[in-house]
């Protein structure tokens with residue numbers, strides 16, 4: 110059995126950036142990273158653009174101007190202004206070539222076709238020059254840029270419709286267990302509703318990993334071997350739920366061995382989630398998470414999450430950790446370091462009742478986990494504790 114920090118190091122060490130290419134329509138590229146540099150095929154802005162509603166002027170040495178026309182956003186005409194002439198102009202409208210400043214309307218007195226400036230203004234005031242953001246042919250965004258809403262807006266403003274991105278991993282989730290039935294089916298004696306695959310699938314969706322398939326295996330050795338073989342071949346990452354402990358019908362460990370999956374660790378000194386397996390076959394990563402639902406999700410956040418971040422070459426590969434003041438007491442049973450479901454709020458954290466690895470009810474209302482190291486046997490009210498913030 111290894112420690113949590115050893116397990117984290119092993120996942121970091123054996124996970125790697127995927128570096129495969131995919132094409133996405135710009136509106137569906139959120140959360141991906143650019144696979145290659147994107148160059149602009151236009152100047153942005155494409156024309157000299159007014160930054161204000163007001164008057165475009167051909168400056169002269171007097172504050173009085175004569176008004177000779179109007180340019181609205183979207184207009185394409187080019188009024189010719191002589192020195193001392195002005196046109197009414199609006200935000201986003203093209204500034205005529207013969208105008209060299211725009212004054213906002215609040216600083217102007219209007220009297221029919223005469224306007225008088227209330228202040229002296231400088232040349233080029235309130236005119237956004239052609240290509241101020243980026244020029245035609247220049248680098249718009251470099252390879253590796255994360256496609257945030259702002260980046261997608263920016264590329265859209267340059268007329269980009271499709272982008273090449275780093276592909277996200279293809280992921281299989283495998284449920285094991287004869288006791289599992291689907292919602293909608295009869296819950297006969299001895300059965301429970303399957304929950305882990307939907308939970309893990311949504312944990313993946315939450316981080317924008319959508320290439321996910323779900324598979325079910327009965328507690329049967331040969332079927333386990335053949336299904337595992339199939340999904341390992343077809344995916345970059347395989348997440349197995351259950352069947353990894355020591356029971357007579359826990360076939361996952363033996364099946365992984367038969368398939369020559371290289372074990373990187375099995376069993377971590379932690380609660381919940383002790384019987385977790387991490388291994389690799391060629392460039393495929395395989396996690397077998399304990400079937401107990403809260404243990405499975407804890408292991409997802411602590412270990413699978415790291416592999417997902419590494420696949421995308423992200424620099425922050427672990428969930429954020431902070432210190433907070435506990436408003437609850439807790440006494441640990443046993444000597445394993447423990448992850449406790451908790452609610453964090455502005456510097457304070459409340460540890461919830463009901464920490465069993467079978468219970469999702471507490472997880473469902475928590476937004477954090479308090480990490481209780483081996484050295485701690487209890488937490489008192491007012492103690493400063495380690496808090497892992499969960500993705501919401």
Ligand SMILES: Nc1nc2c(c(=O)[nH]1)N[C@H]1C(S)=C(S)[C@@H](COP(=O)(O)OP(=O)(O)OC[C@H]3O[C@@H](n4cnc5c(N)ncnc54)[C@H](O)[C@@H]3O)O[C@H]1N2
Pocket residue numbers: 284285286288289301302303304305306350351352353354355356359381382383384398399400401402404466467
């Ligand atoms: N003799 C020992 N028994 C157990 C040990 C041990 O060290 N010695 N460890 C315990 C711990 S800790 C855990 S955690 C579990 C892990 O067991 P498995 O990973 O083999 O998981 P299963 O036995 O298949 O299931 C455990 C539990 O979770 C429920 N489950 C499983 N899959 C799902 C699912 N998809 N949706 C909802 N619930 C699921 C399953 O019905 C069981 O109740 O082993 C302990 N035993």
Ligand code: MOO
Pocket residue numbers: 379380381382383384399401404405466467
């Ligand atoms: O490690 Mo198990 O996950 O405590 O129930």
